[in-house]
Amino acid sequence: MDQADFLVMRGIRRSFDGTQALKGVDFSARLGEVHAIVGENGAGKSTLMKILSGALQRDAGEILLGGVPAVIRSPLSAHRLGIRAVYQEFSLVRHLSITENILLGQMPTGKAKWLVDWKEAHRLAEAKLAEIGFTGLDVRTPVARLSVSHQQMVEIAKAAVTRPRIWILDEPSAVLSQEELKRLFEIIQKLKQESALILYISHRLDEVFEVADRITVLKDGELIGAARPEMLVGAGTVLSVAQARKAVDAGARFIVSPGFDPKVVDWCLKQEVAVIPGIATSTEALMALGKGLRVLKFFPAEELGGIPMLQAISAALIGVKFLPTGGITPANMPTYLRLPMVFAVAGSWLATAKMIAAGDFDKISHLAAEAVAVVQQERQTGEKG
Secondary structure, X not given: OOOOEEEEEEEEEEEEOXXXXXXXXXXXXXXXXXXXEEOOOXXXXXXXXXXXXXXXXXXXXXXXXXXXXXOOOOHHHHHHOOEEEEOOOOOOOOOOEHHHHHOOOOOOEOOOOOOXXXXXXXXXXXXXXXXXXXXXXXXXXXXXXXXXXXHHHHHHHHHHOOOOOEEEEEOOOOOOOHHHHHHHHHHXXXXXXXXXXXXXXXXXXXXHHHHOOEEEEEEOOEEEEEEOHHHOOOOOOOOOHHHHHHHHHOOOOEEEEOOOOHXXXXXXXXXXXXXXXXXXXXXXXXXXXXXXXXXXXXXXXXHOOOXXXXXXXXXXXXXXXXXXXXXXXXXXXXHHHOOOOOOOOOOOHHHHHHHHXXXXXXXXXXXXXXXXXXXXXXXXXXXXX
């Protein structure tokens, strides 16, 4: 645990009907940061955050806030601890006004305690919206008449009333335009400046790299790792020696090329930088092996177009930094290669990355040789047909 970590979740487990959604996940975050949590569908992102917000109970594990064990049995107990969540499914009462939703349960009264002071209520609602940089709405308007993006602003203003220390934003950009997204990011930065912790769940990685201070990756209910965005090399395509040089200068340990370019390969070998070229034919595979390369990247049908960014980040977090690539499509790929072949010679990029990180090159070389044999056999079969 880092000394500055305010939120610590240790060994969090949760199952649904015998299926483990979280398998002993450890997670930590600091006040005054935007911490993104990413992963494919089913990775466990929302489950972990629902446990933190009190919407779900953990089967095992502990949660610490400022070093003190936290008991979170419901959303109400989470609110009392300064934790608020804004989900894709809003918790607004649609037939009530903006004012009534923002101040629900906290409406001001006048001298007669049983009567609402509506003038003061509307003023408070407008002030709370202004705090998050949102003005121009008539707070007397029923929420049902608002656009989805405006409803989201009301949801955030409602949560802001209690000034939470921890915000959970679950896929907040799903319904927003670019202009609305820009406004949301401004709100997030304002909350960050107020020393709040913002937990940002998203599958849109371009947004994550723009807004996050740290990124945690989950996969199949397990923690892959966490890092600052600038530590993850993964925002370009190596098509030339110049781009390969730039990637290495940025800290890349492995270069992944979309095709087999002898110049890129030779430069990397001369610089003693590991290079993984994209192989589209058995001839290219044999040329690469002839140059002494021990790791080759093939293109199975389900991976056409390059390495998914999430897999790239996952690989980087276990010690392999590289640039994700693309460029090959079913249209320009020979027919005889349209089959479920190995990707990065090991079934998946992450599996290969783990072997690379462990230095298990003998196994990778063996798999590469097998892959080349498959390519040659398929090619020969196609030519005979």
